[in-house]
Amino acid sequence: MEWIRSQVVGVIAGEMQLHPQEILDHYDLVKDLGADSLNLFLIFYGIEQKLGLQMPLDRLRESVKVGDLVAECKALIPNVS
Numbered sequence: 001m002e003w004i005r006s007q008v009v010g011v012i013a014g015e016m017q018l019h020p021q022e023i024l025d026h027y028d029l030v031k032d033l034g035a036d037s038l039n040l041f042l043i044f045y046g047i048e049q050k051l052g053l054q055m056p057l058d059r060l061r062e063s064v065k066v067g068d069l070v071a072e073c074k075a076l077i078p079n080v081s
Helices: 002-016 037-051 057-061 066-076
Strands: none
Touching: 002 037, 002 066, 037 057, 037 066
């Protein structure tokens, strides 16, 4: 799961122009990191491209914590523990 977390955090860091160490699992993408709707779309798209996943677009309407996003990605990748 650490590999998945590093990939997700890397996408978030790149989009939000932050250092990966600044992004904690309990941070909310909107409330804590200041992501707007375009940032969220680009983060989800980046994760899809990086991990080869299809992220549910309905999540773009919700407040998402980094750790929850990592867990969702883990659940979408078979045979990852």
